[in-house]
Amino acid sequence: MSKRVLLIAAVAVLAALPLTFGTFWINMVITALIFSLAVFSVNLLTGLTGLLSFGQAGFVGIGAYTLGVLAKQGHPPILAGLYGVLLAMLCGFLLGLPAARLKGHYLAIGTLGFGILIYQLLTNSVDITRGPMGLIGIPTGGLDKQTWYLIMLSVCLTMLAALAYIDRYSALGVVLKMVRHDEIAAQASGINIFAVKLIAFTVSAGLAGLSGALFAAYVRFLTPDLFNEQESFRYMMMAVVGGIGSPLGGIIASLMLTMIPEGLRVLGEDNYRLLVYGTMVLFVLWFLPSGIGGLIERLRK
């Protein structure tokens, strides 16, 4: 009984907390939560299944632009978002077909190439996406920041729960982890490695696409620069700082790495704060090898 009360209390605190912050910081929290979905996709693909991917920004972009373009053409935004996620999953599947046969750093660079291809496609398909001219005024307005915060909080908590479930209690999780630890043994036990990897690619692409669709719906403008390879590196960085296998660490890392550079503006509007930021990332990696997620695990024990 007390456990349940604590749970409800914690959720209530979380839901109410940012109301004390002010619009700017809620905005940062919302964008951090949106990007944490992309980080989740990395947790699933890399943390759980052991597949390196530097192309997640491509899927985020697909989700975002699908919602943006379709919504501007008059389709209902939720439907447009759904199409975005589905299209991203399809692309994830298509990427998985060749990628499932790649290992380690070959996979990393191969997915990087895919991400770059998507970025250049988004930039150059001016007739569809308006390319560098950008999309303004995606018609998903009407929700205030508090509502968006609650939406994102619910989505992220749901995904957290789902990922935790997959990780600890489901057969899928077992299978994914087996593929990560020891492919040959997994194959020997009769598991279809190829199919498992395809599933991992597809689902994680869907998560990333969801992140993109929500991003487009929230900020209501898009330019292709938002989905270049630097972004993929950023998701990877957040995932590692958070602990590659820990979605909770992922959310926390996303929050930290989004809000701390902003907070560091007190150091002045120039390069020093970014210097501090880069050094911080290094410090986390040096002293917390399993990332923030690892720290949490240790604190629990």
Place this chain on the structure above:
Amino acid sequence: MKGHLAALAGALLLAAPSAALAQAGSKGAVRVGVLLPLTGNTAWAGKTNRIAAAIAAEEVNAQDLAGGYKIELVFGDSQCEPRPAHDQAQRLISQEKVQLLIGEWCSSASVAVAQVANDEKMPLLVNISTADQIAGDAGPYAFQSSMQNRYSQQREAALLEKDFKFESVAIIVENNDFGLTFRKNMVALMQKAGKKVVLDVTQDRNDTNWYATITRIPASKPDLVIVSISAVQAANFVKQYAEAGITTPLFSDYPPPPRIFERQVGAQAGRIGLVRAAFFVKSETNTPAQTEFVAKLEARAQKELNEAHDVTYWDVASYDAVRLVADAIKRGGPQAAGYLKAMAATKIDLVLGHYEFDEKRGAKPEGLNFVFIRTKPDGSIEVVQ
């Protein structure tokens, strides 16, 4: 699970001091937010633009050009990128409590700022980005005081027809918004004028290797090469063009900043006899207002940045923007409704020229300064026509 939630709450609480730390909270007369790239690869422009804007604000306050109000500028570093621009616009509006906004430099960032301004019902003056129709697309709170791409391209086409003898033309652009609109407009304008487009290349703007493209020029035998390539890429292109020994006349759309560009590739540009468009360049043809501004800015830049600076169009645009805002405040007050009406009725002469806005809230191009400059063999600039 509860442990997880507690951790999450803890993280948010941890971030709160960051929020408190960064809160400014001073009161003033009219707070005007200015978004500029102060770090990142366009910071070389942003740093002096900021000084120009500051000079304008000081003059407004000293000479009471805002109808009794004092202007207080609050700067945000938008890094010329959409996400920082979005976040900084939010910060200026909700934390710094600005009443009006000016910005940004790059078109993708301006799109982001325009969206935020529209959502927050915050009047915005897009002063530097020249992308077509930003004000029109973004909604009733946005004005654009810079000359839009299509107007400058019309002027360029007119000059080309008048001063260059050519039947065939090669068009080379980057795939950013200047380049793509330049290409679209120029192809149409050339065809209308009966000229043949013999080469039409769009290059990825992150690709610094122009040699492959340049290789195709002699093969297609154009009488004239026109390009729209911005800033450092323009310098790269001109350098490689000169090294390749091509003698076909070269005309460039406006982005390469005068004198900074000359310091980078003046010798090569002079060898080619590069002609390009520019909104502003310091020369004997300057109006008294322009000469005065140049002197003021150079002195301040020398003092604050400790380096000699050649005034660019973006500095002028930043100065003029603050003056435009002050003028609108004078006639309509700082509240949105009055301010927007006053801005729409603007009729004022500032450094770049005469400012008036059309029904889509873009500046009318007729009054604004626009020149063509040629780089001479010794690396100096002369104003053409």
Place this chain on the structure above:
Amino acid sequence: MFGQILVNGLVLSGGYALVAVGLTLTFGVMRMVNFAEGQSVMIGAFVAYTTVPYVGYVGAIAAAMAVNAVLGIILERTAFRPFRGVELNGLIASMGMSIVLVNVAELVWGTTPRPFETIYNETSINFGTVGVSVQRLICVAASGAILLGLWWLIQYTSLGRKFRAVSEDHETAAAMGIDVNQVSRLALVIGSMMAAAAGALAGPVNMIAPDMGRTEMLNAFAAIILGGFGNVNGTILGALLIGMIQSLGAVYVSNAYSTSIAFGLLVLTLIFFPRGLVPERVDENV
């Protein structure tokens, strides 16, 4: 026209090769990809640019290599050695270092792109209807010479043998008495020095700015895949291939997709050759 495409391809390849070889050395010995490589190129270019007025061009290249050697030691200590066994973290640590390096460069040199002028930029040699500046030709020649030197080092010296040993199996190598840490440090030092050379040689071709080096790094990645991680010879060939393909693609396919062409071909190659054109040994899971 084809001659020009060839020359252009060679010039591109020369630049990529130097960067790619540095990456491949690091990978071979440490099993980690160095995401700060692009910044090593950038720092090399800037150091050379700053020292040219004092020591001349050749001296500047040497100075750049010297500074980068120190940079390599720093990188090894901060971003690689702590993460042996957790390679993904090492990769991210090198990303962190790259952020640090870019911002240090912006603070020291400012963000205005600068022209790195050398006398070789002035003269051009004509191949067909289009000229190539002597600087570019020097780029190719010097890259070739440096790579030859490196190849000789790997094949015929004891250090080279140690590199190969550690690349193949660092536990066995350690058991045989090789100081793996020292070899790692040297790999990173040499890799950074190559990056410095790449920066100092290719810097004069275009403007230099603190944000340069990113595209070179991406293309170097593509080269490594083709040539095989850890395989120096293969990487050089990979760089050649990528340079040529980009050069051809720019003329016959499209300029707007130049990086995609290289990577697209790469992905295609990986479909048929999942371990690259020159596969490395399988070292785990058995």
